[in-house]
Amino acid sequence: MPIKSPPYDxxxxxxxxxxxxxxxxxxxxxxTVALEIKCPDGTTIIPPSGDITFIENGKYEYRYIVxxxxxxxxxTWRGTGVIAISRQKxxxxxxxx
Numbered sequence: 001m002p003i004k005s006p007p008y009d010x011x012x013x014x015x016x017x018x019x020x021x022x023x024x025x026x027x028x029x030x031x032t033v034a035l036e037i038k039c040p041d042g043t044t045i046i047p048p049s050g051d052i053t054f055i056e057n058g059k060y061e062y063r064y065i066v067x068x069x070x071x072x073x074x075x076t077w078r079g080t081g082v083i084a085i086s087r088q089k090x091x092x093x094x095x096x097x
Contacts, residue, residue, distance in 0.1 A: 007094040008066050018052075018060040018077030020085055027058030031081025035062055040071030040093070058083075070095045 008014055018035065022028040033052055037045040045068070052062050060077070070093050078086045 007092040009094060009096065010066055010070070012066050012093075014064050014066060014091060016062045016064055016075050016089075018062075018087065020058045020060075020077070020079050020083045022083055027056075028083050029054070029058050030079025030083035030085070032079070033060050034078045034080075036076045036078070037064065038074040038076075039068035040073065041069035043068055066093050069093070 016035065016037070018033065020028060020030050020033075032049065034049065035047055035052055037047075039045065045064075047062055047064075052060050055061055066073070072090045072092055074088060074090050076086060076088045078084075
């Protein structure tokens with residue numbers, strides 16, 4: 001299945017990327033990483049930590065297949081430990097023509 005850029009359609013694969021930085025603005029890995037996806041249909045998805053991929057120091061990703069409605073999906077990455085940061089992003093899924 002190809003990976004696209006926004007806007008996405010139902011069934012598309014989206015790579016959700018989480019970058020974590022320390023107080024010196026350098027990439028740094030938290031003790032643990034969690035992800036929450038709030039979908040337009042009202043559901044919240046919390047992937048198991050084992051499904052989140054470590055890419056390199058401070059960089060993580062999760063591959064999500066869009067299937068929970070049209071509108072905006074809100075993605076929140078959270079770290080714990082020394083790098084305890086939460087960052088939120090969003091991505092659109094368009095209504096088919």
